[in-house]
Amino acid sequence: MTNLYPLSNYTFGTKDPQYEKDRTVEARFLRMRSEFETIGMRHTVEGVLLVHEHNLPHVLLLQLGPSASGVTFFKLPAGELEEGESDTEGMKRIVNNVLGRTDDVQTDWQVADIVSNWWRPNFEAPQYPYIPAHCSRPKEHKRLFLIQLPEKALFSVPRNYKLVAAPLFELFDNAAGYGPVISSLPQCLSRFNFVYM
Secondary structure (H helix, E strand, O other), X not given: OEEEOXXXXXXXXXXXOOOOOOOOHXXXXXXXXHHHHHXXXXXXXXXXXXXXXXXXXXXXXXXXXXXXXXXXXXXXXXXXXOOOOOHHHXXXXXXXXXXXOOOOOOOOOEXXXXXXXXXXXXXXXXXXXXXXXXXXXXXXXXXXXXXXXXXXXXXXXXXXOEEEEEEHHHHOOOHHHHHHHHHOHHHHXXXXXXXXX
């Protein structure tokens, strides 16, 4: 059972912008290739934060854009695990870093369960919810976690993003708008029982 609280329970503030480590997608894959030679496969985690409006589940997404080319980009709170860091510790650190408060009060994010696993077989964009048969050394393993939100919380959103609540029905079968990982969330979340508080 996963408790979902209304979006109206949460307060949203802002904080300093947060930028990606890499300026371009190409730079990201170059860094991944370089690190792969020394540390091996990259391990990343992404947080799935759910609220509800009118008893319809919504996923909180970070929206960047539209860019100069008119493209709007959506992502989950995500980051790379540090050496020796567990999935749970890393997930809590990343959500606090991306959406946590700017004062000394820390939100107690509860990492509830694994939602899905994704693998990147090469230093390229495509990711799969399985390791392709031809791939003996995946370059990245991404694990998505369901975060049980507290009944009330303050989210501090970096100024270069908007935090939007996207209903599951909008994500469903919409890889063109949200990408393959986020658009798969309705199916992945179907095994959970939601309790609308």
